[in-house]
Amino acid sequence: MAVDGEFFVGRVVRRDMDERSALRLLAADLPDAGDDAAVVDGLVVTTDMLHESTDFPAGTTRYTAGWRSVAASLSDVAAMGADATAAVAAYGAPSLEESELRDFVRGAREVCAAVGAEYVGGDLDTHEEFTVATTALGETDNPLLRSGATPGNVVCVTGALGRSAAALRAFEAGDCDRANDLFRFTPRVAAGVALRPYATAMMDSSDGLARSLHQIAEASDCGFAFEWDALPVHDAVTEYARDTDDERAMAAYFGEDFELVFTLPADAVDTARDALSIPITVVGQVTDEQIVANGDPVPDEGYTHADD
Amino acid sequence: MAVDGEFFVGRVVRRDMDERSALRLLAADLPDAGDDAAVVDGLVVTTDMLHESTDFPAGTTRYTAGWRSVAASLSDVAAMGADATAAVAAYGAPSLEESELRDFVRGAREVCAAVGAEYVGGDLDTHEEFTVATTALGETDNPLLRSGATPGNVVCVTGALGRSAAALRAFEAGDCDRANDLFRFTPRVAAGVALRPYATAMMDSSDGLARSLHQIAEASDCGFAFEWDALPVHDAVTEYARDTDDERAMAAYFGEDFELVFTLPADAVDTARDALSIPITVVGQVTDEQIVANGDPVPDEGYTHADD
Known part of the structure; x- marks a missing residue:
């Protein structure tokens, strides 16, 4: 990476x-x-x-x-x-x-x-x-854990990925106002509460999407398959990324995004979307094993946080 | 000091x-x-x-x-x-x-x-x-604040004062086992709960008795009068103190003791004592103004903690 x-x-x-x-x-x-x-x-x-x-x-x-x-x-x-x-x-x-x-x-x-x-x-x-x-x-009387993902579910994320990675680029470029704005994300509390009736597993993307999927997979004993093109990438990532690989690293591996990564039955997506005031994107499917993107294994890399 | x-x-x-x-x-x-x-x-x-x-x-x-x-x-x-x-x-x-x-x-x-x-x-x-x-x-539905001390009340402390000051001396002397033992105090949670029906004001002695009295006095708009000889001094203080002044500094100013300092009506002391499984000592009286020990002003000195 x-x-x-x-x-x-x-x-x-x-x-x-x-x-x-x-x-x-x-x-x-x-x-x-x-x-x-x-x-x-x-x-x-x-x-x-x-x-x-x-x-x-x-x-x-x-x-x-x-x-x-x-x-x-x-x-x-x-x-x-x-x-x-x-x-x-x-x-x-x-x-x-x-x-x-x-x-x-x-x-x-x-x-x-x-x-x-x-x-x-x-x-x-x-x-x-x-x-x-x-x-x-x-x-909460009914916490949403990482352990309920089931093959057949889809996996979604809230908002867009890569915001903090872009903020770091902005700091490096000296765009401090922009960087500070990007750094001040709004925690997805309302979305998390609204998703409670639908989601089967959930965590935040603070370690990066890749590591989040690995952790849900480990807790739920499942796998994931997604396509790179399905990821909702933050506008600022597109702006600062050098090339496609860099964009993927910023969106899926860097982490610190604090979006919600969650699984739910495919037929619940529309209802869940209507219940939220922020966008959600279906990025892939829950499978039996392995984590793959465009068919290739996704390494368990990213930013390991201390509350995992 | x-x-x-x-x-x-x-x-x-x-x-x-x-x-x-x-x-x-x-x-x-x-x-x-x-x-x-x-x-x-x-x-x-x-x-x-x-x-x-x-x-x-x-x-x-x-x-x-x-x-x-x-x-x-x-x-x-x-x-x-x-x-x-x-x-x-x-x-x-x-x-x-x-x-x-x-x-x-x-x-x-x-x-x-x-x-x-x-x-x-x-x-x-x-x-x-x-x-x-x-x-x-x-x-708690009914927190005990620092602001309820009234002239006529007495002021008490749990346990004995100066334990952490003695621990520091033990560390300095290389008596590390002793020092570690002294450092591991048991928080006065049970005593605090048991005192709830009786105490009119309470805080812990983490800033030292002197500063605790100043803080209760400020919050309650009162004063305190105590005698040095009334203070319950930890055995280890007596052991490590160089002289009487040093002993008083360790017991009343150094702080980090985490005993409870509290006020209550004089006629409630015996009932309160019976409700507790640890000793309490009446160290002085709540007065209208000033904080004095043996008639001399007690300076507002000690270890200022960040949760005051």
């Missing part, structure tokens, strides 16, 4: 090696963890730690950092088909500048408001590297 | 200057924050970020780090008089060693189990400095 810039390569390679095995180890010990979020008595809980060197490229405003950090955790709540209720954020920085802190909190509050949740505060820490840890809470 | 070692001095001085004003700034924007934890529809939420250079001295085991990090957040739940339900922890370290991670999770799980909560997982992050962010959740 070709990814662009040390920023990507560093994180993809380093995290893949260590965190995946560490996470498998942890999941074995923790029965309530292991999906996008833990669910305890209907309460959905998920936490994420982000830091400057891998998550906030130069040019990321504190407003964007506040929005995006909290949004990443809210996306995990969305991926469970749960309502989002509240979020907190711990903010660590070398110095606590009033304007930066205000901007950060404004971003955190606004993204919570955008999904009907409340930002209820956090913690401050004098920390050598700008570091944010967010926790989002939600509610 | 005399505190020992750069480890302390650095954090006390640096945090005092920056975080307090930053936290005041944040509290103005966030009506649900500002006490030990936020409360939203009966759900108690609190988060903390800790990191190696200021929170985990050399010799702190990962088991202790997991226990103590989660315990710090559970203590904030306890301080609201709430039941603790669940906790998550995000773990950031330069490398993700299996044994360290297992030890960390074991500590986190055991402290949760000790207070009837469930450790439900977390996040992993490759991070230059060992950093932990914890979030604890609780439930």
Whole structure:
């Protein structure tokens, strides 16, 4: 897989090696963890730690950092088909500048408001590297897991893929306003709730479509087949991609998109589409085994996140 | 105030200057924050970020780090008089060693189990400095705030003061087993719940008794008067303190003790004591104004935490 810039390569390679095995180890010990979020008595809980060197490229405003950090955790709540209720954020920085802190909190509050949740505060820490840890809470009596995909189902995604990969290109190109806009995605909480009656398995695309499909396949004991041309690719990807391979890498492998990847019976697609206020796209079919695109195997590559 | 070692001095001085004003700034924007934890529809939420250079001295085991990090957040739940339900922890370290991670999770799980909560997982992050962010959740329909102390009430503390200050001395002296034991305190969740019918104001002593009294005084518009000899001082403090002044600094100013500091009517003390399985000590009286010990003003000094 070709990814662009040390920023990507560093994180993809380093995290893949260590965190995946560490996470498998942890999941074995923790029965309530292991999906996008833990669910305890209907309460959905998920936490994420982000830091400057891998998550906030130069040019990321504190407003964007506040929005995006909290949004990443809210996306995990969305991926469970749960309502989002509240979020907190711990903010660590070398110095606590009033304007930066205000901007950060404004971003955190606004993204919570955008999904009907409340930002209820956090913690401050004098920390050598700008570091944010967010926790989002939600509610559901019937969480949507990764484990219900069945051959015969179709697999869909919300919105368009590659938005964060394009944002990184925009940062690299010095288009910081554009990049910050792209970085501030709206978590798919409303879509996740609306899909609850129809979807058989769901997660978010934060690890990239390819890895998401591998994870649903592993949890559901199934495979997937899709065509590259079926993927909904974000306009900004088309703009920044160097060629078709690059576009596919940005859309399917880079990840950090926070769209929902979900499966459902083919005959439920139209009803589900009518229930949502954002577009969904059928990208392929659930099969018995293997994950293939245009008939070729899709490697289990992407950005391994820590909440998998 | 005399505190020992750069480890302390650095954090006390640096945090005092920056975080307090930053936290005041944040509290103005966030009506649900500002006490030990936020409360939203009966759900108690609190988060903390800790990191190696200021929170985990050399010799702190990962088991202790997991226990103590989660315990710090559970203590904030306890301080609201709430039941603790669940906790998550995000773990950031330069490398993700299996044994360290297992030890960390074991500590986190055991402290949760000790207070009837469930450790439900977390996040992993490759991070230059060992950093932990914890979030604890609780439930209460009737949170105990800092704002209900009334002149005529008495002020009490649970357990004994100075345990963490003594732990730091033990780390400095190379008594690492002892230090780790002292560092793994049990959050006062059961006591907080049992005190709910009696206490008029409550918080934890994580900033030190002196600062806790100043914060309750500010929230309740009152004062306090206590005698130094009335303070319950941890045995380990007596052991490590150089002299009386040092002992008082360790017990009343250093903080990080995570005992409960609470006020209640004098005639409720015996009933409250009978309801608890741990000792409580009346240390002084609630007055109209000023905070004095043996008649002398008690400065608002200590360890300013980020959840104040």
